[in-house]
Amino acid sequence: MPASFDYLKALVIEDNAHMRALLRSLLHTLGIKTVLEAADGGAGYVELREKRPDFVLSDLSMKPVDGIEFTRMVRTAQDSPNPYVPIVMVTGHTERHRVEAARDAGVTEFLAKPITAQNLFLRVAELVERPRAFVRSDSYFGPDRRRHKSADYPGPFRRKDDFKDDIEIQ
Amino acid sequence: MIAPKPLLRSADVAEFLRNVNNAETAKRAERIIASRSQELCTVVDGYVTKLEGALKAGDMDALYSEAHEIRGLAETVGLVAAGRIANGLCSYLDEVKHRAVAADRPLLRLYVEAAVRATRATDDATRLGDKVAVELAALAARRLGEAKENIRK
Numbered sequence: 001m002p003a004s005f006d007y008l009k010a011l012v013i014e015d016n017a018h019m020r021a022l023l024r025s026l027l028h029t030l031g032i033k034t035v036l037e038a039a040d041g042g043a044g045y046v047e048l049r050e051k052r053p054d055f056v057l058s059d060l061s062m063k064p065v066d067g068i069e070f071t072r073m074v075r076t077a078q079d080s081p082n083p084y085v086p087i088v089m090v091t092g093h094t095e096r097h098r099v100e101a102a103r104d105a106g107v108t109e110f111l112a113k114p115i116t117a118q119n120l121f122l123r124v125a126e127l128v129e130r131p132r133a134f135v136r137s138d139s140y141f142g143p144d145r146r147r148h149k150s151a152d153y154p155g156p157f158r159r160k161d162d163f164k165d166d167i168e169i170q
Numbered sequence: 171m172i173a174p175k176p177l178l179r180s181a182d183v184a185e186f187l188r189n190v191n192n193a194e195t196a197k198r199a200e201r202i203i204a205s206r207s208q209e210l211c212t213v214v215d216g217y218v219t220k221l222e223g224a225l226k227a228g229d230m231d232a233l234y235s236e237a238h239e240i241r242g243l244a245e246t247v248g249l250v251a252a253g254r255i256a257n258g259l260c261s262y263l264d265e266v267k268h269r270a271v272a273a274d275r276p277l278l279r280l281y282v283e284a285a286v287r288a289t290r291a292t293d294d295a296t297r298l299g300d301k302v303a304v305e306l307a308a309l310a311a312r313r314l315g316e317a318k319e320n321i322r323k
Contacts, residue, residue: 005178005182005185005186008177008178008186016239016242016243018206018209018210018213018243019242019243021206022202022203022206022210022246025202025206026199026202026203029195029198029199029202030186030189030190030195031186031189054177055177061235061238084172084174084175086174086177092238092241092242092257092260097268098264113241113242113243113245113246114241114242114243114244114245114246114253115246116246117196117199117200117202117203118196121190121195121196121199122190124190125186125187125190125191127177128176128177128178128183128186128187129183129187131173131174131175131176131177132174133171133172133173133174134171134172134173134174135171135172136172144171
């Protein structure tokens with residue numbers, strides 16, 4: 001029986017052709033038939049503009065345009081076709097400063113290499129089941145970086161949303 | 171807060187999640203990884219050869235780049251120790267760059283030799299390779315600590 005989510009389109013940006021092929025095959029097993037591919041962030045941005053994928057899996061280290069720069073372009077460029085598209089950063093980088101730079105560029109989720117099917121599926125399920133709300137400030141636009149709401153959080157309360165329950169629908 | 175448009179129609183979410191959590195889906199995925207394992211091990215072996223070349227040439231950027239490829243792919247295809255050794259080498263080189271200190275050549279050689287053994291050796295040696303990864307990480311931390319002390323002096 002054909003899946004009813006056949007319309008879901010993924011974009012895989014990864015400079016390693018072997019890893020790209022592996023990710024494509026694993027996404028197919030989830031029933032995602034359309035998997036677009038690009039070898040760096042620049043080519044990925046072109047695919048995003050032309051084919052409008054629903055979510056992106058992007059490597060971090062690529063040349064000439066890496067995953068962080070790609071994410072910045074998607075979130076902030078004037079000609080970005082979808083600043084809200086979920087971006088999962090697939091990375092072997094465990095160094096804190098690199099992870100923080102990716103987070104601050106507006107990455108939605110991280111998927112650590114080595115890839116396992118289970119971890120990949122969990123990240124994709126997270127995108128589908130719990131889409132992250134976006135925030136906009138003078139210095140940041142992207143998914144809300146606060147993962148948890150703590151009843152004990154003492155402040156500071158700097159966001160408008162800290163004082164109201166309303167959210168804007170895109 | 172801005173709520174983005176959901177990826178799937180609400181009626182399709184449950185079916186998608188059922189598919190994600192389906193044991194048959196997991197089995198199919200594992201079969202895919204297994205079927206590509208031999209080919210990917212050969213690819214990792216190629217990166218290890220380039221890693222040796224980068225060390226010989228003293229090319230730190232290439233050394234990092236090849237180690238990064240190994241750590242990204244090796245564990246996925248079962249070369250666990252090779253992946254961890256490569257990850258340790260990347261972390262060390264990243265710290266060296268971050269702190270603007272010179273890389274320790276004997277330490278780099280140990281890392282590369284360990285990665286070679288972990289990729290090409292049989293089971294026993296692979297287990298030893300895992301132990302070597304832990305010891306190398308400790309040695310790297312000690313060397314970086316010494317480098318920091320020298321800067322203070």
